[in-house]
Amino acid sequence: MLIFIDSANINEIEEAYNCGLIDGVTTNPTLLAKENQPVDRILKKICSIVKGPVSAEVISLDSKNMIKEAKHLSKIASNIVIKIPLTKEGLKAVRVLLKEKIKTNVTLCFSPTQAILAAKAGADYISPFIGRLDDISQNGMELIEKIKQIYNNYNFKTKIIVASVRNPLHILKAALIGADIVTVPFSVIEQLVKHPLTDVGIQRFLEDYKKIPKR
Ligand code: E4P
DSSP states (O other): OEEEEEOOOHHHHHHHHHTTOOSEEEOOHHHHHTTOSOHHHHHHHHHHHOOSOEEEEOOOSSHHHHHHHHHHHHTTOTTEEEEEESSHHHHHHHHHHHHTTOOEEEEEEOSHHHHHHHHHHTOSEEEEBHHHHHHTTSOHHHHHHHHHHHHHHHTOOOEEEEBSOOSHHHHHHHHHHTOSEEEEOHHHHHHHHOOHHHHHHHHHHHHHHHTSOOO
């Protein structure tokens, strides 16, 4: 399973990438807005740090302008993947971008049937938002199970990015289901690394080491 960081913050991305913890990045307009810098500049910087896929989202709602934006964004770096919302216009754009060999990540997916359409349109990635489903008392992880089964049934090549991840348990469950990728906020990546018994263990080893005679 690949781990992407769901962030547009250069410090977070640099830290996670330099520790070898992440394989790619997903951004969205909300994450970019927090950085208070022009979008192209941030994306260029991210792509200079991370060699794996970096998702950048279009904001147009009609396919013609989505394609125009996608072409612009894809010129920023060769590892840019275009995030397209799961709408009729979005799916239209995905088909065109497929022919243009521009990679797409279909985002804001909340149902298995939406995921079928994205795969049929030729999306490289599908991003089901599990946390936002959990937030409204629906089981986000069941959506991942269903998409995984459907994609296996028909041998769809679209990769599943488990998105809107809120805690380490989401990542564990995604891995057990066999999702291709999870995209994780920096705070949750840190939670993944940490275990109280690891800290206690280090402390105990350091204390015991002091007891060893030096000669
Ligand atoms: C995915 O690509 C999105 O950027 C992200 O996971 C959305 O998560 P949120 O529901 O925490 O905003």
